[in-house]
Amino acid sequence: xxxxxxxxxxxxxxxxxxxxxxxxxxxxxxxxxxxxxxxxxxxxxxxxxxxxxxxxxxxxxxxxxxxxxxxxxxxxxxxxxxxxxxxxxxxxxxxxxxxxxxxxxxxxx
Numbered sequence: 055x056x057x058x059x060x061x062x063x064x065x066x067x068x069x070x071x072x073x074x075x076x077x078x079x080x081x082x083x084x085x086x087x088x089x090x091x092x093x094x095x096x097x098x099x100x101x102x103x104x105x106x107x108x109x110x111x112x113x114x115x116x117x118x119x120x121x122x123x124x125x126x127x128x129x130x131x132x133x134x135x136x137x138x139x140x141x142x143x144x145x146x147x148x149x150x151x152x153x154x155x156x157x158x159x160x161x162x163x
Contacts, residue, residue, distance in 0.1 A: 093159060095125040100155050108148060111140045122154075126162035136161055 085093075099122040100107055110116030115137055123133055140147065140157070147154040 092126070092162070093155070096122060096155050096158050096162075099125040100158070101151050104151055107154070108144070111137070111144055111147065114141065122158055123162075126158035128158060128162045132161060 099118075103118045103121070106116070106118035107122055110119035115133075119137070119140075123136070128136060140154075143157075147157075
């Protein structure tokens with residue numbers, strides 16, 4: 055019975071561990087200047103060219119989307135899979151640019 059309670063607790067604690075969500079800082083630590091600069095660059099790349107980014111997602115890629123990937127430091131090897139994911143969730147991103155920014159930050163380094 056004790057093990058039954060321990061396993062979910064361990065899973066939850068592991069999810070809160072530093073580095074468990076690459077690209078996002080743990081919420082209890084203050085944002086560093088580097089975190090803020092990266093988030094700002096991704097927000098500018100996405101929100102400043104939002105229509106072009108959405109068109110690039112629909113087209114399977116393009117310069118505006120690549121600039122957003124670059125700003126978020128998404129590895130080149132991950133980008134084909136991320137393009138497919140973005141296209142699959144396009145309905146969410148069309149109405150919520152913040153969700154797109156967060157996804158890119160999560161996937162980036």
